[in-house]
Amino acid sequence: MNAIRWQGDSLALLDQTKLPVEEVWEDYTDYRKVADAIRRLVVRGAPAIGIAAAYAVCLAAMELQCQDTAQFRAGMARAAKELAASRPTAVNLFWALDRMTLALSAGGGGPEAIPALVREAEAIHREDISMNRKIGKYGAELVPEGARILTHCNAGAIATGGFGTALGVVRAAHAAGGVEMVYCDETRPLLQGARLTAWELMRDGIPATLITDSMAASLMAQGKIDMVFLGCDRMARNGDFANKIGTYGVAVLAAYHGIPFYTVLPSSTIDMSIPDGKHIVIEERDPAEVTHFAGVQTAPEGIRVCNPAFDVTPHKLLTGIVTEKGVIHPPFGERLLELFG
Structure with missing residues (x-):
């Protein structure tokens, strides 16, 4: 399962705003439209955003390839700036753009760098899938037989290069026979849990139950949740992390x-x-995401709206951090520096 396909001279994205009702793939040859697709959540999830942006840099280079070197470099700088402005929280976006900038420089800095840019974007994509599979393996070792897992938002194959982070753990654990049930928070206001996570789990034949966000406490109190796995859009060096609101x-x-x-x-x-x-x-996203649902107004006209896309969870609330290098336990700051500093 994937949501991103490079086609040699165009980028195909699975339009996640139309799921689960329709599976629609859109082709892109203009990096500006990819930036807009990132803003509109056609492609979403921190790793997937980074991969899409990397391929968008390739599209920009192809558009500018007939320019002289100075014009090419100026155009590439504009493209990188526009892509960087598409969404501010997911650090993978900036990480991928930094890698593409280095690849451009190493490739000569002009149109001759296009093959190097494509290779780098494809490497970013491959590496993400490889990291996801390693993450799944390490995370699955935490899951006891018959586990009932809660997840929030969507950290699945379509939020990454493929396989998924939190859902990668679920997939690997299910393959090993360890999952009795996955409870999916619907994830207001855009219902990524209901529309995307539930869709992925059902396609893979993994037992799933959809709940509203406000039901999680009751299920925990009844002893129906054994553990929680969810994704991350940016982690600070002490282990504090931003993820879906x-x-x-x-x-x-x-x-x-x-x-x-x-x-x-x-x-x-x-x-x-x-x-x-x-x-x-x-x-902070459009107030209409809260005041309207599926195009239908659900709140009074003129009401003030607070709509942050993410919140920050303090590291003290974490049991562990699952990465491609293994599971990290406290003290998180020391371990993160040791492994990734």
Whole structure:
């Protein structure tokens, strides 16, 4: 299962805004439209955003290839700036753009660098899938037989290069016979859990139950949740992390009920340049995402809206961090520096 395909001179993206009702693939040859697709959540999930942006850099280079070197470099700088502005929180976007900038320079800095850019984008894509599979293996070792797992938002194959981070753990654990049930928070306001996670799990034949976000506490109190696995959009070097809005609340509930709580991420999502979660920029999205649903108004006209896309969970609420280098336990700052610093 994947949501991103490079086609040699174009990029195909699975339009995630249309799932689960329709599976629609759109072709892109213009990097500006890829930036817009990232903004509109056609492609979403930190690793997938980084991969899509890397391929968008290739599209920009192909568009500019008939320009002289100076014009080419100026155009590439504009493209990178526009792509970087598409979404501010997911660090994979900036990590991928930095890699593509280095590949451009190493390839000569002009149109002659296009093959090197394509190779680098394809490498970013392959590496993400490889990291996901390693993450799945390490995470599955944490899952006891008959586990009932809660997840929030979508950290699956379509949020990555393929296989998934949190859902990669679920997939690997299910293959080993360890999963009795996965409870999917619907994930307001855009329902990524209901629309995307439930869709992925059902396609893979993994037992799944959809719940509203407000039901998680009740299920935990009834002893129906054994552990929590969810994704990450940016982690600071002390282990604080940003993920889909509502994650912090799930973490507090898990801590109160004594339930193991894990975030699952590749190293490309760790930002060692920031000391803690206070330095993570949180994207504020369109109020209409809260006041309307499927084009239908659900709130009074003129009501004030707060719509942050993410919240920051303090590292003290984490049981562990699952990465492609293994499972990290406290003290998180020391271990992250050891492995990724």
